[in-house]
Amino acid sequence: MSSAAQPLISLEKLTKRYPGVVALNAVDFDLQAGEVHVLFGENGAGKSTLISLLAGANNPSGGTMSLDGQPLHFTSVADAQDKGIYTVFQEFSLLPTLTVAQNIFMGWEPLIGPFLDHKTMRRRSKEMLAELGFDIDPNVTVASLSRAQQQMVEITKAFHGDLKVLILDEPTASLTDKEVDHLFDFVLSLKQRGVGVIYISHRIQEFARIADRITVLRDGAKIGTVAMNETDEAALVEMMTGRAIDEIYPKIDNLEGETLLEVENLSTDGVHGASFTVRAGEVLGVAGLVGSGKSRLFRALMGLMPHAHGTVRLKGQDISKAPTAAIIRAGMYYLSSDRKNEGLDLAKRSDQNLAVNLIMGDKVPNRSAFVDRKAVSAEVLTILDHVELSEGYRRKVVSQLSGGNQQKVLFGRCFGQHADVYIFDEPTVGVDMGTRAALYLLIKELCEAGKAIIVISSDLPEVMNLSHRLLVLAHGAVTAELAGEDMREDVVLKYFFDESGAQS
Structure with a gap:
């Protein structure tokens, strides 16, 4: 990618004002053909406003936009799509009761006289999906698909015309690791075709895999643009928040008191033989890959999944067979990863x-x-x-x-x-660093007030920085309990792939 090449997209002093608010303030941004350019910033930084202008959903209050050097103006989202700019928002625009083929061709329906040509829609949808490497049956309804598959259908809709720019808004927020790998492979294939990709995500650990450049926004203004190979996570966090990364994670005093939760040999669907304890005044972290059983284990504790066998005691009381409402009344509370x-x-x-x-x-x-x-x-x-x-x-x-x-x-x-015991399941999924810092302080406050805190997280830096002890799960079993100097990334990752937990 040549820095001297004419940008595919160029935004100069782009501004968007609402009554009493400047949502975007004179922002410059450019995107090259065959580049992945990440937009990074906290909630309210201006990312959504910027992509709404590029998607044709809103009109700017000031500044200019151009595509291939030509002035760019939109009358609608459909107009932006006609010009080759397609946005996959977090909330998809699919109709769940219609088939994949019907969704892909919505607004582009082929006709035989006055009637829809369903046969052609199915055939061409199958061809489009295969060309993009998506193994999806065009005849099934969208409601029957996983979120990752729905995202693939949404992306496929972009390929009716001459796609030049694809904007992905938090595309990995609810995907498994394998689905993320597939998405990234697809994005890299788009780069090879010369498509420019604007990628919005809070998951800073993804950037090294996917990004060429990163533009950081804060309070509606551009802080700077950096090449991915010339920066690191700490520098990006400081650009985004104005605070060093060691100011994000608070020091939580370990005030270990009495044992509040005891789990012995607990098994449920996808989990076998888990045993551990949690004390008042400590944070117990729980780490593992998607599918390791880490969420299932604690959903079983809360009575949200049936136990095959094992014992759970809360403050000495056996709650193994208690319903969820009774467990909450007894003093244990669970915050689901699925807030909606x-x-x-x-x-x-x-x-x-x-x-x-x-x-x-x-x-x-x-x-x-x-x-x-x-x-x-x-x-x-x-x-x-x-x-x-x-x-x-x-x-x-x-x-x-x-x-x-x-x-x-x-x-x-x-x-x-x-409550006495709080279980936080993926507490900061889809949340920016500034809000994370505020939520971490709440965890600190609860812990130092003598509560027992359990943090289940796929974000390894998060769970390592917050925890006093760390459980690692793999293949449905606890493969390690770590503390102190052993809570290092290289040690934790070793136990992520520990085959000793696998059942034959």
Whole structure:
């Protein structure tokens, strides 16, 4: 890629203003053909605004855009696609009840007279999917596909015309490691075709594999653009947040007290023979590859999956066969990695919405005339102050908040539970570094208040920096329990692939 080549995309002093807010402030950006250019920044940095302008979903308030040196103006998303710019957003535009072929050809349907030519759609969809290396049956409904397969269908829709620019917004947020590998192979094949790729992600560990250059945004402004081979994770974090990386992870005092949770020889679907303990005032980290069983183990503890055998004691009480509600009442609380489907109530209930999400159901104002609404409101405000949810977001329903602010609300629920053991399953998935730092401080506060904390994470730096002890799982078994100097990346990775945990 020659630095002297004419950029495929060039943005100069691009600006977007909303009433009272400058969402994007005179940003310069360029993309070369055959390049992967990462956009990196915290929630609210301006990434989504920039890609909405390039996708044709919004119009700029100032500045210029060009494609192959020619001025660029859009009337719609479809207009941007006609010009060769296609965006795969986090929320796909697929219709789940229609087939793969029908989704791929939506808006491009071939006709036989006045009728849709379904045979041609199926044949051409099969050809397009095969050409892109996607093993998907064009005749199945989209609802039957995994998220990774749905993403492949969404990408395939971009290849009706002359694709020049593909924009991927958090494409790996809910993919397995194998699916990520497939996606990256595909992106590299696009580079070889000369397609320019704009890649938005919070997963900084991915950049070395995929990026040529990285542009960092903060508060709507461009901080800088760097070549991937001339930077590192620490420098990128400091550019993004204005803080050194060692300021992101707090030092959590280890105040080990009594044993609160004891697990002996626990087995469930995909997990066998797990044993460990957790004490008050400590953070126990849990690491492992996708499919290692790390989430299944703790879902079984919470009664969300059946036990095959084994014993679970909470504060000396046997809760092995207890239902989830009874386990929560006994003092153990679990925050799911799936905040939208299992963690938050996203229904639009106006002023009740935050209360529904922050305080247990029997405290939330409803039709009962006997609920102390003033007390509930006071508790909600206390929690919102605690998690530092900005004043401007407090009257919004949770579904309208960013992923980072939704995660703050999910963490806020912890402070309404008064539990003894907290289990955080992938607590910062899809969350920027600034919000991560705030959530880590909440974990520190809970731990140093004498709670037992369990952090399950696929982010190895996160789990290593927060934990006092670390469990490693592979093939459904605990392959190591590490502490102190043994909690090094090379040691942990060795146990990720330990075959001794595999069942024959």
